[in-house]
Amino acid sequence: MAATARPDPGPPILPERPAPWDRLALRMIRDPRDLPFVHLMVACAVTIALGLSLFPLSKLVLTGPWFWAAAAAYLLIWALWTLDRFILMLHCTSHRILFRREYKALNQVIPWLLGPFFGETPQTYFCHHMGMHHPENNLHRDLSTTLPFQRDRFGDWLRYYARFMAMTVVDLPRYFYDRDQPKMARRVLVGELSFWGLVVAMAVFVDWRATLVVWIIPVLMVRTLMMAGNWAQHAFVDPAHPECAYRNSITCIESRYNRRCFNDGYHIHHHVKARCHWSDYPGEFETNKALYGEKDAIVFRGLDFFLIWVLLMTGRYRVLAKAMVELPGAPERTLDERVAFMRSRLVPIAEPEVQS
Structure with missing residues (x-):
């Protein structure tokens, strides 16, 4: 079942004479090796435009089963073209800021403008991953720790997954308040409330079907994938040295x-x-x-x-x-x-x- 082994990528090779748009991007980003992220942001914007088109089309053209066929096509493009790469771009740019100080406002584009279309509520990923998971290192105070579970049992994973899905919006702010980090707690709450407020408004006043496809299904899918991924990343733990x-x-x-x-x-x-x-x-x-x-x-x-x-x-x-x-x-x-x-x-x- 293992794929054919091929070398993993090193630093991207930049052309001697980059295109004008790449020269502009290189002046704006902190590390030229991250130029692929700028290209990916453009691809994500195209994906988002396809998703947003479902709202007017659902009223004008796509009635009945035609809407769901278009929705399925959109979700396939979303999942196979940009989803996985977006999540890891968000991960990398959470650890290493993408844009230079003079363009720092652009660092909010990925978590606030693009993220909600790819299953990432604003700020929650950053606060969970940077503020909690890395400091706790999968030990018992980590809200996503795998340690208490038998990590080759589906039933144990379901308990782990259900707790994350049901309680993270409560547990994560409480974690930060308990550690005297109220700013991080507020970031989680503002991001979650902003996202779900938008979702409710769009579902009630615009179109519930397009809202389901563009925002709700992605959140459920991405959080499921992230919990499966984190489980595998921290499945094999030495009981004698779980901190290593x-x-x-x-x-x-x-x-x-x-x-x-x-x-x-x-x-x-x-x-x-x-x-x-x-x-x-x-x-x-x-x-x-x-x-x-x-x-x-x-x-x-x-x-x-x-x-x-x-x-x-x-x-x-x-x-x-x-x-x-x-x-x-x-x-x-x-x-x-x-x-x-x-x-x-x-x-x-x-x-x-x-x-x-």
């Missing part, structure tokens, strides 16, 4: 997902050095492969997080074992030993008792 990024995260190399999504598969180093530029991950892994082996890290070749989630939920351990990368300095294992090793890292991990 090399032992509570995984890395996926040489996958189509990395080529499309800015090397997002390199999750171990992302938790070691969160501000590492996306194009530097493959080189870092090659340089420090012995360290990964020393830490007995789990690295897969040709897989992505979502396929790993499916393989875990269906018990396909041998497929996972065959995709494991043999790291220098790590113990040599047979396929059966790899399976046993992986399963030892899927067990629930209790929160340590506080010493009085």
Whole structure:
């Protein structure tokens, strides 16, 4: 089931004489390696225009089943062309600001103008990921921690998913208030209330069908995918060292997902050095492969997080074992030993008792 291995992308090669629009973009962004993000923002704007066209068309042309056919076509374009890349652009630009100081207002375009059309309510992703997930590092105070669960059971994932879907809008502001970060709490609340207020207004006063397709379905889809992805990223945790990024995260190399999504598969180093530029991950892994082996890290070749989630939920351990990368300095294992090793890292991990 693993894809054919191909190298993951390094820094994009800029032409010696960029097009005029690229020269303008390069003057505005902080790092020329992020020029693909500007191109992607344009593609996302085109996708959004297609989605917004459903509102007038639903009144003028697309009646009955024709509307739902057009909606399905839009969602296919949305999902296959821009969705995955947008999510990882949002991720990268949350860690590393895209536009220079003199154009700083443009840094709000991705989370506030584009994000709501791609299932990301304004500010929630940034606050959850940057303000909570990275500081807590998947340990027990992390609202998206995987530690209490048996991480190859679908029932456990459903409990994890249901809690996130039902309670994040409550738990995340409370997390920040408890840690004396009221500004972060207000950012979450303002973003969520703004988004859902817009959704209700558009559904009631304009068209509920187009609102469902353009905003509500994307939120449900994206939050489901993100919970499956985070589960896989932090499924294999060493019970003896759950705080160690090399032992509570995984890395996926040489996958189509990395080529499309800015090397997002390199999750171990992302938790070691969160501000590492996306194009530097493959080189870092090659340089420090012995360290990964020393830490007995789990690295897969040709897989992505979502396929790993499916393989875990269906018990396909041998497929996972065959995709494991043999790291220098790590113990040599047979396929059966790899399976046993992986399963030892899927067990629930209790929160340590506080010493009085």
